[in-house]
Amino acid sequence: MNRLGAFAYAGKLAPRIMQVRRKTWILLGLGLFATFAVAVLCTVVLVGWLWGQTQTLASGAPNLIRVASNAVLADANVLVPEVKKALNEIAAPAVTEANQALAAISETKQALTALAAPAMTEANQALAAMSETKQSLTALAAPAVTEANQALAAMSETKQALTALAAPAMSEANQTLDSLTAGKQALAALIPSVLATQIPAIREVSGSDLGPVPRYPGMQRTRWEQSGSKAVVEFEGSANFVGVLEHYRGGMAKLGYSEAVRAASAKRESHVYTLGGEQIQMELSQLPAGRVKVRIETLLAETARAELGSP
Numbered sequence: 001m002n003r004l005g006a007f008a009y010a011g012k013l014a015p016r017i018m019q020v021r022r023k024t025w026i027l028l029g030l031g032l033f034a035t036f037a038v039a040v041l042c043t044v045v046l047v048g049w050l051w052g053q054t055q056t057l058a059s060g061a062p063n064l065i066r067v068a069s070n071a072v073l074a075d076a077n078v079l080v081p082e083v084k085k086a087l088n089e090i091a092a093p094a095v096t097e098a099n100q101a102l103a104a105i106s107e108t109k110q111a112l113t114a115l116a117a118p119a120m121t122e123a124n125q126a127l128a129a130m131s132e133t134k135q136s137l138t139a140l141a142a143p144a145v146t147e148a149n150q151a152l153a154a155m156s157e158t159k160q161a162l163t164a165l166a167a168p169a170m171s172e173a174n175q176t177l178d179s180l181t182a183g184k185q186a187l188a189a190l191i192p193s194v195l196a197t198q199i200p201a202i203r204e205v206s207g208s209d210l211g212p213v214p215r216y217p218g219m220q221r222t223r224w225e226q227s228g229s230k231a232v233v234e235f236e237g238s239a240n241f242v243g244v245l246e247h248y249r250g251g252m253a254k255l256g257y258s259e260a261v262r263a264a265s266a267k268r269e270s271h272v273y274t275l276g277g278e279q280i281q282m283e284l285s286q287l288p289a290g291r292v293k294v295r296i297e298t299l300l301a302e303t304a305r306a307e308l309g310s311p
Helices: 003-012 022-060 062-199 241-254 302-308
Strands: 218-225 229-236 258-264 266-275 278-288 290-298
Touching: 022 062, 241 258, 241 266, 241 278, 241 290
Parallel strands: none
Antiparallel strands: 218 229, 229 290, 258 266, 266 278, 278 290
16 A cells, blocks of 8 residues: 555545544554554464474483574574564554554644635634624613613503403493383383383274185284275285285286386385286285285276287
8 A cells, every 4th residue: 555545545444534533543653563463472482492402402412402493493493583574564554553543643633734824713713793783682681671671560560550440340331231221121021011001902804805826814904995997905914024015926927917117115015916907906005013014906907908908
């Protein structure tokens, strides 16, 4: 791995590496060196142990064993430098890469620190400005809050004063309402008797009903008059104006009479019904107290044909 590769590797892992403290990397490098030192120490100890064993065997063994021991010792003397060299070759790149990574991390940290310094400065300035603004707003709002509290206190006192002033008026109003209610009940009890005294009882008069449609149920004949070719009858009673009107209109229509409206208002309507040479004039009037009057006038057949100009 060259230096550019180390920088690329460090650039990819920079966000995570920045979370690791520098002390940790130093301890990692020291750990690598300690591992190398332990390996060398173990090799030296192994060689020393082999040397001691060789010396022990050489002192009590025949010459043949002594020669073999010398050969082993010679091989050991040759092996130790090679092992040391191999360990140096293995550990050196790792140590170099560790040093390069530490250098890259240090440079990245310095770059990030240089980039973050203005932002930190601006953030500190913004926090200072916000603190000053908060203090200014608090200073400005304090009088308004005080005035609002005073206004609320004044409103509460005004409400209490108005309540105290309005209490007698409310009591009088309630008494007046009670009196009006009692008067209303008394008037309601008197209305039937007053109406009974104002509206005299209606008597059914003599005569006969006119027209092909029977009188509206509940009505009484109050007038009957016949003069020459004309006859008039009037009915009166408590009924619904529209109901009476539809009673006669529907009956005439079923019998084949044609209808002509001569006059109409909210309380009076006048209709004329004709069939062949017969003519019937009907007039409805709305009376007080929910009463309705019906006036029916008929003409004899000859008279009706003369007035209509029929042959």
